[in-house]
Amino acid sequence: MKRKRTIKVFCFTAILMCALVPSLWISMNIPDEMTTADVQEQTILKEEVQMEKIQIVIGQKTYNVSLYDNKTTKSLKNMLPMTVSMGELNGNEKYTYLSQSMPTAQVYPGQIHTGDLMLYGSDCLVLFYEDFATSYGYTPLGKVDDPSGLAEAVGGGAVEVTFQMGVE
Incomplete structure (x- = not known):
């Protein structure tokens, strides 16, 4: 039972990270490297x-x-x-x-x-x-x-x- 809940939490966290990380990356507005x-x-x-x-x-x-x-x-x-x-x-x-x-x-x-x-x-x-x-x-x-x-x-x-x- 505890193992199923750990897997669910892990899956939920992974899905959330996949959804949020690109948005966070874009909003950070990191400048490109300049030559x-x-x-x-x-x-x-x-x-x-x-x-x-x-x-x-x-x-x-x-x-x-x-x-x-x-x-x-x-x-x-x-x-x-x-x-x-x-x-x-x-x-x-x-x-x-x-x-x-x-x-x-x-x-x-x-x-x-x-x-x-x-x-x-x-x-x-x-x-x-x-x-x-x-x-x-x-x-x-x-x-x-x-x-x-x-x-x-x-x-x-x-x-x-x-x-x-x-x-x-």
């Missing part, structure tokens, strides 16, 4: 609300760049205007080492997009002119508003690039 790219995208979306702009001049072409609001871009703006020779690397980026280190807030974007302006380490300014996947970490500085023709403008070797204020 580094998701975190960066959310950060970038927040930063795009009020973005200051600079210009990049390459030969006869001028590109407007929307800067993210962070300590690194503030440090970069204090260096402007500046004209630098940017070297070629990997057929997708131009880089130059700056005369001083800047603050960093490194992220691992996973994907680089044409027109991304980033800092590698604390003193290497990088302008990407091709899309590609990456496992490297960078501090995002900004993005070229319209990067069409950027690859052609920077060419295949070293190129002189001027970074300046002046975009309202």
Whole structure:
């Protein structure tokens, strides 16, 4: 008799748990795991609300760049205007080492997009002119508003690039 009652209680508990657990799980509202790219995208979306702009001049072409609001871009703006020779690397980026280190807030974007302006380490300014996947970490500085023709403008070797204020 006691065994039948134990089985009934067990069955009733099991049925109740099967009915309630999914409801409890849903109501807990546990957020999904976020990737580094998701975190960066959310950060970038927040930063795009009020973005200051600079210009990049390459030969006869001028590109407007929307800067993210962070300590690194503030440090970069204090260096402007500046004209630098940017070297070629990997057929997708131009880089130059700056005369001083800047603050960093490194992220691992996973994907680089044409027109991304980033800092590698604390003193290497990088302008990407091709899309590609990456496992490297960078501090995002900004993005070229319209990067069409950027690859052609920077060419295949070293190129002189001027970074300046002046975009309202």
